[in-house]
Amino acid sequence: ALLDSVGNLRPNYDFIIVGGGTAGNVLANRLTENPAFNVLVLEAGPSDAGVLEIEIPQLCLHTAPDTPWDWNYTTVPQPGLNGASLSYPRGHVLGGTSSINCMVYTRGSSADWDRYANYLGDLGWSWESILPYFKKSEKFTPPSDQHNISGEFNPSVHGFSGYLSVSLPGAPTPVDKPFAEAISELGGEFEWNEDVNTGNQLGFGWSQSTIDGPSGSRSSSSSGYLRPILQRLNLHVLVDAQVSRILQSGTQQGLPSFLEVEYQVNGTGPLLNISASKEVILSAGSINTPQILLNSGIGDSAKLAALGIQTLVDLPDVGVNLSDHPLVFLSFLVNSTGTYDDFNRNATLAALETEIWEKTRKGPFVNGLAQHVGYVRLPDDSPIFATSPNPAAGTTSPHFEIFLANFLPAASPPGTHFLSIAAIMLTPGSSSRGSVNITSSNPFAHPVIDAGFFLSPTDLPIMREAVRTILRLASAQAWDDYILGPASASQPGLNATDADIDAYIIASASSAYHAVGTSAMSALGQDGGVVDSALRLKKVHGVRVVDASVLTSAQQPFVPAGHTSAPTYALAERAADLIKSDFN
Numbered sequence: 001a002l003l004d005s006v007g008n009l010r011p012n013y014d015f016i017i018v019g020g021g022t023a024g025n026v027l028a029n030r031l032t033e034n035p036a037f038n039v040l041v042l043e044a045g046p047s048d049a050g051v052l053e054i055e056i057p058q059l060c061l062h063t064a065p066d067t068p069w070d071w072n073y074t075t076v077p078q079p080g081l082n083g084a085s086l087s088y089p090r091g092h093v094l095g096g097t098s099s100i101n102c103m104v105y106t107r108g109s110s111a112d113w114d115r116y117a118n119y120l121g122d123l124g125w126s127w128e129s130i131l132p133y134f135k136k137s138e139k140f141t142p143p144s145d146q147h148n149i150s151g152e153f154n155p156s157v158h159g160f161s162g163y164l165s166v167s168l169p170g171a172p173t174p175v176d177k178p179f180a181e182a183i184s185e186l187g188g189e190f191e192w193n194e195d196v197n198t199g200n201q202l203g204f205g206w207s208q209s210t211i212d213g214p215s216g217s218r219s220s221s222s223s224g225y226l227r228p229i230l231q232r233l234n235l236h237v238l239v240d241a242q243v244s245r246i247l248q249s250g251t252q253q254g255l256p257s258f259l260e261v262e263y264q265v266n267g268t269g270p271l272l273n274i275s276a277s278k279e280v281i282l283s284a285g286s287i288n289t290p291q292i293l294l295n296s297g298i299g300d301s302a303k304l305a306a307l308g309i310q311t312l313v314d315l316p317d318v319g320v321n322l323s324d325h326p327l328v329f330l331s332f333l334v335n336s337t338g339t340y341d342d343f344n345r346n347a348t349l350a351a352l353e354t355e356i357w358e359k360t361r362k363g364p365f366v367n368g369l370a371q372h373v374g375y376v377r378l379p380d381d382s383p384i385f386a387t388s389p390n391p392a393a394g395t396t397s398p399h400f401e402i403f404l405a406n407f408l409p410a411a412s413p414p415g416t417h418f419l420s421i422a423a424i425m426l427t428p429g430s431s432s433r434g435s436v437n438i439t440s441s442n443p444f445a446h447p448v449i450d451a452g453f454f455l456s457p458t459d460l461p462i463m464r465e466a467v468r469t470i471l472r473l474a475s476a477q478a479w480d481d482y483i484l485g486p487a488s489a490s491q492p493g494l495n496a497t498d499a500d501i502d503a504y505i506i507a508s509a510s511s512a513y514h515a516v517g518t519s520a521m522s523a524l525g526q527d528g529g530v531v532d533s534a535l536r537l538k539k540v541h542g543v544r545v546v547d548a549s550v551l552t553s554a555q556q557p558f559v560p561a562g563h564t565s566a567p568t569y570a571l572a573e574r575a576a577d578l579i580k581s582d583f584n
């Protein structure tokens with residue numbers, strides 16, 4: 001049940017899940033499948049119920065920043081971006097970042113997962129082991145417009161009975177035809193790939209999204225995993241409840257146990273405590289999980305001492321090793337009125353389309369950010385890798401992603417229409433690590449975030465090649481009647497020098513918001529890291545971390561080569577099985 005007051009809490013729960021976000025709600029669902037387990041979810045943000053910006057896929061860019069559903073963070077100035085600070089959204093709402101993200105559904109390459117398994121010495125993280133969890137989480141649904149999707153995806157790698165709805169684009173766009181023709185025309189790096197989620201990612205195809213086709217609406221961990229099971233008597237969910245710290249409750253098996261959770265309701269009032277008998281599970285995400293650990297005296301003892309916080313567990317890797325994917329957009333003026341630009345600049349049109357969406361669950365608003373996506377790998381003998389190691393996970397893993405959006409992601413002059421093509425640099429090199437730090441002993445102060453962009457020698461050159469790939473794609477004859485020219489004079493063209501392209505990247509890059517790694521996994525006996533390969537907090541009894549913050553290695557950035565929500569769902573599904581088997 002969704003509780004309306006702390007007065008309805010039980011005195012004690014078997015499991016307390018901190019954060020009702022992407023991973024947290026997967027656990028809430030799976031753990032309460034066992035009627036013997038009582039589970040509490042504490043979520044800092046409000047309920048997502050009835051919020052149209054969250055439900056309507058095409059409004060996804062209206063969910064953040066500067067909304068009640070976003071933590072509204074900003075990074076510190078990024079040395080790799082000439083000192084620019086970036087807006088850094090994170091979901092602050094039931095469903096967490098799955099309620100505010102852009103819904104692109106990608107799993108990464110098989111090599112990404114095999115790399116985790118090799119590094120951890122734990123085959124449980126290999127592609128072969130994780131694929132069943134991708135399928136378990138997924139309910140592949142027909143698209144809103146019911147068009148024939150055979151040949152647009154590979155059913156053998158998808159699940160059809162999970163809690164997370166996934167679908168192909170549900171309304172046609174004017175980009176569809178010239179894009180398909182451009183891929184056939186160009187060949188080479190632009191090979192067609194029927195489905196980029198089979199583990200063999202390279203190539204271009206239809207984008208899959210966490211959108212429920214029949215209802216034309218966003219599928220989040222809240223709408224997918226939580227809402228259908230909220231009536232379970234052994235599940236309590238409290239929103240507007242922000243956890244400040246986990247507290248040491250005793251010692252077990254020679255390790256300090258932290259089975260007490262301290263929190264505050266509605267941002268005011270006294271700090272309250274509640275305890276778990278089996279485990280406290282931190283699912284507060286890559287920014288807030290390390291913040292809660294540091295607040296609790298679990299982290300680097302020197303840094304904690306400087307803030308006057310007593311170190312209870314010295315774990316120097318808490319909050320370090322943040323890795324993320326930078327993103328740049330190139331945009332082109334197009335000869336079409338079928339783009340989404342008119343909705344973005346005309347509130348009356350957007351309101352009319354919202355009414356259509358509410359009545360029919362069809363039309364352009366059922367589509368998310370991207371309808372087409374592709375992955376490219378640079379050749380092994382690229383000069384970029386002559387002096388620095390190739391950071392891709394394996395020989396079949398991409399270096400960058402390209403996706404197409406049917407609009408300009410910025411204010412545009414009346415009457416103009418755009419195609420935007422984005423590049424995401426997927427393989428940060430070994431120095432490209434940022435951090436999450438706290439700067440005060442006030443547990444509610446904003447943490448300090450460093451995205452660590454463009455710190456490795458391979459990062460910018462890879463992004464440069466991605467920009468050139470976009471320009472080659474946009475120069476296909478297939479677009480001759482469609483693309484009129486670049487959206488701005490500052491955008492590099494095919495003949496631009498390396499220096500010109502680099503300057504454009506540095507001036508315009510933002511984040512794809514794929515922060516991972518701040519609670520890195522490492523094998524039980526291995527140095528560094530924050531959790532072991534079963535996601536148990538190191539040197540501690542009774543705490544696990546289950547969210548995107550575990551995805552990396554303690555030595556080098558191992559980020560899935562794609563968007564990070566699908567990997568988070570799969571890892572949470574696996575974590576639920578690990579926890580259940582520990583307590584059966």
Ligand SMILES: Cc1cc2nc3c(=O)[nH]c(=O)nc-3n(C[C@H](O)[C@H](O)[C@H](O)COP(=O)(O)OP(=O)(O)OC[C@H]3O[C@@H](n4cnc5c(N)ncnc54)[C@H](O)[C@@H]3O)c2cc1C
Nearest residue numbers: 019021022023044096097102103104243285288548563565
């Ligand atoms: C704008 C944006 C667009 C994105 N687009 C995509 C995309 O298209 N495709 C994709 O796959 N990925 C995308 N991502 C990334 C992806 O959504 C995230 O990697 C993933 O959802 C993270 O899941 P999580 O469980 O780690 O954290 P979250 O889903 O963020 O969950 C953490 C939860 O914990 C809560 N919480 C935090 N601190 C506390 C506290 N102290 N007490 C109580 N509760 C707390 C938060 O409010 C939140 O609900 C995007 C991210 C952003 C920000």
